[in-house]
Amino acid sequence: MKPIEPFYFLKHNNVTYNATSLMQSYFPIIGSDALAVYDYFVAFYDNGQKQHKFSDILNHLQFGMHRLEVALDILTALDLIVFYETDSAYLIKLHSALPTELFLENPVYRKLLEKKIGEVAVEQLICQLPFNAKNISKSFSEVFSEVGELKKTPKKAKNFFDLANFKQLMSKDGLSFNNETDDVIGLYHFAEQFGYNWFETYQIAKETAVNYKISLKRMQTKKQSSPKVENKPDFSKEEQVVIKEAKADNAEVFLAKIKKMRHATITATERKILSELADMGFLDEVINVMVLYTMSKTNSANLNKTYIMMIANDFSYQNISSVEQAVIKMRSFAEKKNHTQKEKTKQQKSNVPKWSNDSYKNETTEDEQAKLEEMKRRHLEKLRKKED
Structure with missing residues (x-):
């Protein structure tokens, strides 16, 4: 190969110039001469329209033929170009530089780079995913049909909330908003x-x-309440009955049953009380426990x-949100009250004089006894004078 010999660029061989990968991955291996020659080919590529001479490269890059030949060998070895020879000229086919990630997947290329810049420097070039990253890319069969056509699977909007249908069901069931915008x-x-659709x-x-009004507060309580309580306590038979009945009816029906047993009916004031408790965010099952306890104690x-x-x-202060929690709380109320009553009984003073007790010991001294006798004598004398 001589400087005066011609070469052509291969037609229809435009490539993408990957400057980042060339500098990160290729340059430490191929060196400045090979990179300069590759840059020259990319810059002067003309789609095979005219003849070039190797002397043009030498003149532009300002080095000799030997350095050009070595550079060409390196570029072909790293597959950045393919060098062809014909009867009348040479042909240059260009390849794009591999992205750094793909470059490092080639074990030979990676070892060459490690020899030049060290293992630590190469590790810093590796694209590392977070440990919890999940690949959600689609496979070919998920995107294309068996005849190569794109499958028509339009993606629905995330968590689509059909307000029109929601309001239609509200109208059917007689429900309304407290404040439509806020609600x-x-x-x-x-x-x-909570990942619900509009119907759920x-x-x-x-x-x-x-x-018949939407209560966001009670919706939150309903979702966050758990039928299980900590440490899974055992409920007595009476408590199990209370839990079952409290869950069976809404607050007004539950109160009506209790009132019926007492030959009474629900008043407007009581309905207002139940509404106020519901507005506080309590579910009916919890309200029922409060109602039962109140009616039994008063x-x-x-x-x-x-x-x-x-x-x-x-x-509310204790964040009671389920009937099980309410029953446990009522149990603690009763236990605390019983304990308090026992303590009061122990502390009550007896009306019976101490001296009537068989174990009573008289510790009065002789002087104190004489004084008491003297006071007693004077008191009796006063009484006699009044009688005279």
Whole structure:
């Protein structure tokens, strides 16, 4: 190969110039001469339109033929170019530099680079995924049909909330919003938070509605409440009955049953109390426990608002959200009350004089006894004078 010999570029051989990979991966191996020659080919590529001479490269890069030949050998060895010879000229076919990730997957290329810059430097070039990264790329068969056509699988919007159908069911069941703007935002947030579609969200909204109005607070309580309590305590037979009955009815029906046993009916005031408890976010099953405990302790045919609100405030503070938790709390109330009564009984003073006790010991001294006798004598003399 001589400087005056011609060469052509292969037609239809445009390549993408990957400057990052050339500098990171190739340059330490191929060196500056080979990189300069490769850059020259990319810059002067003309789609095979005219003849070039090797002397053009030498003149532009300012080095001799030997350095050009070595550079060409290196470029072909690293598959950056393919060098062809014909009867009348040479042909140059260009290849794009491999991305750094693919370059390092070639064990020979990687070892060559490690010899030049060291293992630590090569490790820093490796693209590393986080340990919890999940590959969700589609396979060929998932995207293309058996005849090579794209499958028509339009992706639906994430967590689509069909408000029109939601409101249609509300109208059918007689439900309404407290504040439509705030409630719609809250319902969408609720559905997204727990991964529900619009219909699943509606079922909870309907179940927890207060006086046929959507209650976002009770929806949250319903979702977050758990039928299990810590340490899985055993419930007595009476407590199991309470839990079963409390879950069976809504608050108004539950209260009506108790009132019926006492030959009474629900008053407007009591209905208002139940609504206030529901507005506090309590589920009906928890309200029923409060109602039962209040009615049994106040021994009245009417619901005592002061007493039940005292329980409600304590339940709210303790984050009581299920009937099981409520029963356990009521049990602790009763145990605490029994303990307090026992302590009071022990501390009560007896009205019986101490000296009447068989074990009583008189510790009065002789001087104290004489003084008491003198006081007794004077008192008797005064009484006699009054009688005279």
